[in-house]
Amino acid sequence: MSANSAAAKPKKAVSRHEMSKFKWTLKEIKRNRAAYAMIAPFVLIFFIFTVLPVIVSIVLSFTDFNMLQTPHIVGVDNYITLFLDDDVFLIAVKNTFIFAAIVGPASYLISFISAWFINELPPKIRALVTLIFYSPSISGGAYLMWKIVFSGDSYGYANAILIDLGIISMPIQWFENADYVMPLCIVVALWTSLGTAFLSFIAGFQGVDHSLYEAGAVDGIKNRWQELWYVTLPTMRPQLMFGAIMSITQSFGFGAVVTALAGFPSVDYAAHTIMHHLDDYGSTRWEVGYASAIATVLFVIMYGANALVKKFLSKVGS
């Protein structure tokens, strides 16, 4: 070791062009020992609990592993069953797409428009309104209050109002009715969805340099729509990108909220999503091979949705 480093020392002055790329990389790695030590703990845990699971899921999805017996390779059988024989899975795919396609974009737009409008307020009020808008997303189980508002008996607030107005005569069993359960879950999901993307937009609007607005006004910008389109949006593109990723990822993660509201399984599987299907096979039935196939499909969908939107956003305004 010491002989090695002594031998390496005189080479320090040698420029990059005089050695092979491999040698140069080795040298750079050695020179940056501290950097590698700094990233090591995080990267190790990140690999074990975030990267490894993806690989494990993909590998196990081709087996019939059930946590007890040695797994056998079954090829693409799990996927064939999933798409051809599992009717509930197809319902889950449909519901997941409906849910994500509504909650993702809606939450993104509401976050953006709210942040834009809040930015027009005076600073002190701005902080208060930001707090009010952001609170539902961090208040843990507070969304369960919706279950009381939409409770199935006439003591539920929604039923009482509707009966009082004469619109209905019998209380509606909101969360036990296949027609209402999905829209209600979407509303509640939206209620909790003004999170990280919203804060990022708030900061993005505040960060736009005021002189840009003044310059824009000189160049003939007449109203706040033009100002948004020509000045604000181009400068906020990085935030728009980050916000999109946060919103999309979040829109696939509402399984627990839906379960808390609609129960499991939900009535006629009306609010059954891929997350529920995964939970069911993974941690209730322990059919890990099959569950891994579900996880792999979900992973591909999430990643695909993000990649697609990212590509789209990078073209906006360029």
Added chain:
Amino acid sequence: MARKLRTRKHRVVLNRSRGGDVGIAIFLILMGAFLFLPMLYTILQSLKPLDELWMFPPRFYVISPTLKNFKDLYMLMSDSWVPFSRYIFNTVFISVAGTVGNLLFSSMCAYALAKIKFPGSKGIFKLIVASLMFHTTVSAIANYITLSTLRWIDTYLAIIIPAWGSTLGLYLMKQFMESSVNNAVLESARIDGAGEWRTFWTIAMPMVKPAWLTLIVYSFQHLWNAGTSIYIQSEQLKSFNYAVTQLVNDGISRQGASAASTVIMMMVPILVFVITQSNIIETMGSSGMKD
């Protein structure tokens, strides 16, 4: 003074229309009502005496507010099989241990990725960004296998250690360091003979206080709100949130106590946010993703 002048000039020049102002006000009021009224309802519900909880038709506001529900909650808690202090300890311990480790490891990693050029740094950051694109539900089962191999199932470690590798805080920290820690300052520290570790700890870290506050808040919120986990089976190790949910589900007669517990659960993260809001917004200023 200068600022006031500028905003006035800004207004005059840009000719904000009255109609637009009204439209904005209407949108914010409607949206604010949709977001705020359920929160307010929760608080009012927790202050209602029994006869008002069972009033027909149900009433939004409370006539004679009482703290009885909070007392009932306390009684229910002291009657439970596992003492409630144990659930609270579990949540506080996991939140604190998970947050401290995440803060330390993320800051170290963020500093190296943002401020030191070394082979592989770009690739690792790309992987971290990619991880923001999928929700952790997909990895739960594979992680169960890993955790059971490590024999960590049904221990605090099963929750704490994975939290140390959570990526959102690291991402925000790295972006913030990149935009607000001046390279020249770091360079002069290095020339003065400070090693990377010292530069990181004594120069960079004090400059990114908003980012570490943000990371603490995020990590804490996440762990505080964590409910049931498939990794924990023993009742004695379960979280406060889980216990509260059990209480709520136990019976309709406990509506008052359950509202009281929801108020307690939601107040903590909200108060934390109130204190740290300006720092979090500052951090979010650099959260943008440059492709």
